[in-house]
Amino acid sequence: MGTKEQAADSTARFLEELGQRLSEQDGVDAELANIIRTCLLKVAPAQDVVMLTKAAIVKLAGERAVLRKEQADV
Numbered sequence: 001m002g003t004k005e006q007a008a009d010s011t012a013r014f015l016e017e018l019g020q021r022l023s024e025q026d027g028v029d030a031e032l033a034n035i036i037r038t039c040l041l042k043v044a045p046a047q048d049v050v051m052l053t054k055a056a057i058v059k060l061a062g063e064r065a066v067l068r069k070e071q072a073d074v
Contacts, residue, residue, distance in 0.1 A: 008043055011043050012043045015041040015042065015043065016041070018041060019033070019036065019037030019041045020037075022036065022037070023037065031060055032057070032060065035053060035056045035057060035060065036053075038056075039052050039053040039056060040053060
């Protein structure tokens, strides 16, 4: 394995561990942490990473709004 491959592997491992630690912290929104892990914490994120992340956050917010409205209606 060459230097570039080792660096990419080290970076990927670091980002994976960072995301895992974030998810495990007390007081952290697990669903939002998952979005950060799956969308942003990548060695080579998608070109449209901001759009994908925003869409995931908006979807989560919408789901939570519906859930809160349903709970309020009960």
